[in-house]
Amino acid sequence: MSGYVVMVDFRLRPGTLRSFRPLVDLNARLSVQQEPGCRRFDVVEPDDETDRITLYEIYDDRAAFDAHMKTRHFLAFDAESAEMVASKTVTTGSLVCEGSS
Numbered sequence: 151m152s153g154y155v156v157m158v159d160f161r162l163r164p165g166t167l168r169s170f171r172p173l174v175d176l177n178a179r180l181s182v183q184q185e186p187g188c189r190r191f192d193v194v195e196p197d198d199e200t201d202r203i204t205l206y207e208i209y210d211d212r213a214a215f216d217a218h219m220k221t222r223h224f225l226a227f228d229a230e231s232a233e234m235v236a237s238k239t240v241t242t243g244s245l246v247c248e249g250s251s
Contacts, residue, residue: 153210154209154211155207157243171193177227186210189209
């Protein structure tokens with residue numbers, strides 16, 4: 151099993167979640183639909199944290215993720231959501247066991 155995993159933890163400015171969600175949801179859907187190297191892209195709203203969104207993404211490899219960062223839909227999401235984000239933490243790693251396999 152191999153894959154390049156990206157986990158992103160967004161802390162949003164208060165009151166911006168309703169505007170942020172359509173942007174990140176579209177980025178997730180287009181990433182999976184249009185990028186051959188994007189295998190999974192989940193958007194998660196943690197319970198009881200109204201100003202937080204986490205992402206879980208799996209790419210074939212680092213090159214596929216680098217290509218993702220240059221797509222039109224990612225660049226649009228990044229620009230349009232920038233003012234809504236108070237902080238962002240990105241964690242990357244290697245997929246070593248896929249539980250569904």
